[in-house]
Amino acid sequence: MPRAVAGPEIERLIQLLARVPGLGPRSARRATLHLIKKREQLMSPLASAFEDVLGKICTCRVCGNVDVRDPCSICCDDTRDPSLLIVVADVADLWALERAGALNARYHVLGGTLSPLDGIGPDELNLPSLVQRVQSGAVTEVLLALGATVDGQTTAHYITELLREANVKVTRLAHGVPVGGELDYLDEGTLSAAIRARSSF
Structure with a gap:
């Protein structure tokens, strides 16, 4: 089993990103490093966008599309x-x-x-x-x-x-x-x- 190379919070971020389709463990590590290097320009706005959309996402009752409004x-x-x-x-x-x-x-x-x-x-x-x-x-x-x-x-x-x-x-x-x-x-x-x-x- 590979050793953890960073703190548990960073390792958790890597593990979560690795679950995203198209990203494996290596790509998730690269993405995490990029996010860390660009904390102000990328990580902070991304975290804010996630928080903003999380409670608003819904499935359209008419067509089944995913949006922040229904219909x-x-x-x-x-x-x-x-x-x-x-x-x-x-x-x-x-x-x-x-x-x-x-x-x-x-x-x-x-x-x-x-x-x-x-x-x-x-x-x-x-x-x-x-x-x-x-x-x-x-x-x-x-x-x-x-x-x-x-x-x-x-x-x-x-x-x-x-x-x-x-x-x-x-x-x-x-x-x-x-x-x-x-x-x-x-x-x-x-x-x-x-x-x-x-x-x-």
């Missing part, structure tokens, strides 16, 4: 097209599509994808509210912006069947999204091209 900023935006509903697996996917800026639509976050091996079935996903939103009458197209993974495509097929009786057009992202790819890791250009070339599902 979220996207759902409250009157300039968005209410007839197009983009279905995503996770909030990270929603944010990736927003960065691409290809469509000014509304979203629906499923909270994951169907994965029998992981014990994730239809009951674990935000599907009832999706059906309810589609049946409300305002939606004319549902764009399934799900990853090109086996679980993503399985979920897309399931939703297509679920909405078969609804009077809506169901589309999916074009195959510009690589097979096995996750939306959050794609560049904005690829996402924009995939959205523009979407096809019926």
